[in-house]
Amino acid sequence: MVAIPLGVPKDIDKYFYNREKELVKFKSFIHTLNDNVSNQILLIGFRGVGKSFLLKKLINSLPNNILTAYIDISNIYALEKGNLTEEEIMNRLLNEMNKSIESQKLFKKTYNSVQKLISNIKNHDYNFKEAGTILTIPIPEVKDNCQKLSQFTMEYPQKIVDSSKGKIKGFVIVIDEFQFIGELKSPEAFLWLFRSFTQKQDNVSYIFTGSTSTTSDMVDKLNSIDGAFGNRMIQFNLDPFTEEECKNYLKEKILEIKFDENGFKRFYKCTRGYPAYINSFCNIMSDNIVYTEDMVIEEFYNKLDQIAVKWITLWSSLSKSEKEIITTLIDNGALKWNQLIKKITISQGTITKNLKKLKNKGIISHTNSLYKVEDYMLVSWLKYRKNQDSYYPP
Ligand SMILES: Nc1ncnc2c1ncn2[C@@H]1O[C@H](COP(=O)(O)OP(=O)(O)O)[C@@H](O)[C@H]1O
Ligand SMILES: [Mg+2]
Structure with a gap:
């Protein structure tokens, strides 16, 4: 039996295959942060095609002077038991942004005071004064705590770059499974909030990504002509592996499993080149046989409950x-x-x-x-x- 992790593995480089063209493209759009030009990116593709893994790989391979933060809205949705709020999203975002400066000497004071702020918020104390003064982030004179938190969080990444004395060139923020934003009371307002800040920030790039089709409402709300970003986001679609890529992926990463020619063709048909399906199928296959077409079909239908375990959940x-x-x-x-x-x-x-x-x-x-x-x-x-x-x- 082979054992390939079904989630996004910790040891990214060990399991990550290819996507070289995509990585080059992403890096070039992020590289412009060095010249104070920020691009906003939208990556679409169906569940299991490899968006999160690709973006984690990207984050991992950026130079040290580009900071990164990553949040997954579907995760927050699940943790909040379907009761998604703007405040919780902002809270998580601030947390992740702050983590990115944790090991930077230059920001020790900032880090500590924002950590304190975050723990105060947990106790429903929304006093932003101290944290705000450190980076000169204006806090609105309103009672609405959520608004204060949003403002602070959205200003934070650019302020970090500005106060880094040239050491930090940019901030990349990944919002994964963004289509869950549609579960908020007012998704449009929330997306417009991002837009209004990105417009003023030259060193912050947001990457929105989601398991949804390019024609979904949330993609429209985000990036159609009438959407928050009014078609200004650079939009990509992530495709499954081609037959050739699938073959090479198996050759390179999952050597144990062998097919004859038609066996492989059927395997590709069953998995459609989705890495998630490829991995979960491989996990139930045996490593000392050569799979023929009939064997692949039999294996697929006999063990579909195991292959589809993530879908059962x-x-x-x-x-x-x-x-x-x-x-x-x-x-x-x-x-x-x-x-x-x-x-x-x-x-x-x-x-x-x-x-x-x-x-x-x-x-x-x-x-x-x-x-x-x-x-x-x-x-x-x-x-x-x-x-x-x-x-x-x-
Ligand atoms: N380029 C890749 N190389 C190897 N495995 C991949 C690749 N892309 C995705 N996978 C695997 O496929 C599964 C689904 O990928 P994931 O990034 O979670 O998909 P998505 O975010 O699009 O739903 C994960 O187990 C991941 O490890
Ligand atoms: Mg994902």
Whole structure:
């Protein structure tokens, strides 16, 4: 048996394969921070295609004079049990930004005072005076604590660069699974907040990334002509590995597994080149046989529960209504709104609410007025279970 980590591994270089072109592009857009030009970037791609791993690799390979912070909104959403607030996001962001200066002598005082601020906030004490004076961050004269926190957090990275005496050239901030911002009370206002600050900051680059389709509402809200960034973000789509890349990935990183020619072709078909699927499939394969096409098919369907383990967790985190919408769309294929409501027993209000949630989770897409389940692995596993048990898993 081989053992490849299913999350983003700690030892990035040991497992990371290729993506060289993407890395060159990203680095060149970040390099402009040295000349006080900040680019804002949007990276889109379906779940499991390798966005987070790519960005972690990127962060790791930036020079020391570029600081970085990384937050994953889906994580915050889960920790807050679905009760996502702006304040919690800002809090996490500030935490991560501050971590990046932890080991810098120059910022010892700043680091300590912001740590103190963060722990005060935990105790609902929102006094920004001390921390604010250190970097001369203006704090608005308002009672709204969240507004004070947002202002401070958004100003912080540029202020660090400005006060570094030329030692720090820029700050790169990754907002992963940003589409969960759609779960806030007012997502537009929150995105505009970012925009309004990035406009004034020449040394801070934000990278928004998410498991969603390029046509999703949240991508629109962020970067369409009418969106917060009004098409000014540099937008990328991350594709799965090509057949060639998949072959070389296996050759380079997972030597133990062997295929004959058709066996490999079938393996690629089953995994569609998604590194997440490739890894979880490889994890259940044996290392001392040569897989033929039939063996790959047999292995895939015999062990789909193990291969799809991450998707089973995803499924069990969904509500009953969310599940019903998904299974209806699997049974009927893509549907328009008025077709969908006829097939489902729950109320229209509940459908609207849950469709929005599912879109924000990157599970359902809405293109050309059609709703469709986008996560291929989730669909494969659900169909397989229905086939085996004659009903969908509860
Ligand atoms: N370039 C790569 N080389 C090797 N493994 C990768 C690569 N990209 C992704 N993976 C693996 O695939 C899985 C999913 O990647 P991840 O970055 O979490 O996807 P996403 O963020 O797009 O959902 C992880 O286990 C990761 O280690
Ligand atoms: Mg990810």
